[in-house]
Amino acid sequence: MADRSAPAFEVLSPLRQSVPVVLASPHSGRDYPAAFVAASRLDAAALRRSEDGFVDELFAGCVALGAPLVRARFPRAYVDPNREPCELDPAMFEGPLPAHANTASVRVRNGLGTIPRIVANGAEIYAGRLPVAEAERRIRDFYRPYHAALGRLIRRTRRCFGTAVLVDCHSMPSVGGSGLTSVDFVVGDRYGTSCHPRYSEAVAAALADLGYTVRRNAPYAGGFTTVFYGRPDRGVNALQIEVNRALYMDEARFAKTAGFARIARQMTAVVGALASLHPLGVAAE
Numbered sequence: 001m002a003d004r005s006a007p008a009f010e011v012l013s014p015l016r017q018s019v020p021v022v023l024a025s026p027h028s029g030r031d032y033p034a035a036f037v038a039a040s041r042l043d044a045a046a047l048r049r050s051e052d053g054f055v056d057e058l059f060a061g062c063v064a065l066g067a068p069l070v071r072a073r074f075p076r077a078y079v080d081p082n083r084e085p086c087e088l089d090p091a092m093f094e095g096p097l098p099a100h101a102n103t104a105s106v107r108v109r110n111g112l113g114t115i116p117r118i119v120a121n122g123a124e125i126y127a128g129r130l131p132v133a134e135a136e137r138r139i140r141d142f143y144r145p146y147h148a149a150l151g152r153l154i155r156r157t158r159r160c161f162g163t164a165v166l167v168d169c170h171s172m173p174s175v176g177g178s179g180l181t182s183v184d185f186v187v188g189d190r191y192g193t194s195c196h197p198r199y200s201e202a203v204a205a206a207l208a209d210l211g212y213t214v215r216r217n218a219p220y221a222g223g224f225t226t227v228f229y230g231r232p233d234r235g236v237n238a239l240q241i242e243v244n245r246a247l248y249m250d251e252a253r254f255a256k257t258a259g260f261a262r263i264a265r266q267m268t269a270v271v272g273a274l275a276s277l278h279p280l281g282v283a284a285e
Contacts, residue, residue, distance in 0.1 A: 008145040018066030019275035020161035026081040027052035029072040041127040050077045052171040061268035079138040082223040087113040166238040174246035184212035188222035188240035194230025195237040206273040
């Protein structure tokens, strides 16, 4: 549990950024506001079903390569930073939503907007409607600070190196409607639009060389973060990596397994292969 004063995000920074890579973990936050848990019809364990468990820790070793990592501290079930700033379901709230709210996206219809209606297994989070002001507060105090920090890191990296490569880090359930029981990783680049193919191909090849089964863009092509920041024509490339949770954790017990350390080492190696596409330490002033 966390109190309302808990920070929205944390940046793990190298002593010196020496590669044009920025990592983000939007869904591994596990600071659950006590008031949120109390207002939910679900218990704390059920709320955690939406987490990308331990993904921030899986990729934390990449900081030693010279790449910063920004991780949300708040949970995805509370507010989802991999959505548009105001994807909201009118049925969830008391009173009218702001005129700029996107109320008709597929994600909103599925209950997975900026303020989610359900957790990953489809269970309803709330027993009643929320005040619109509560949605606005969460977006202001958690969503926007996270993206402000991520945007600053990307712009700084672009200025220093002439390019920036954002890796948005996620995990996927081993069993579910996606039918991914035999897939280890999914690399998404919005079908080639958010990232120059040399980057996504390098990541997919590095994973395949480690013996893993890899899919591209199916069923996860990348969410809001990949779409919003990925501008290859402007020197900003964004790709998403989804890791099969069975590789590193016990999904039922929400605990790391013996495979965690191996996957963490390998994620550092994969990001290292990505970073090696550019000379280390070369800055474009």
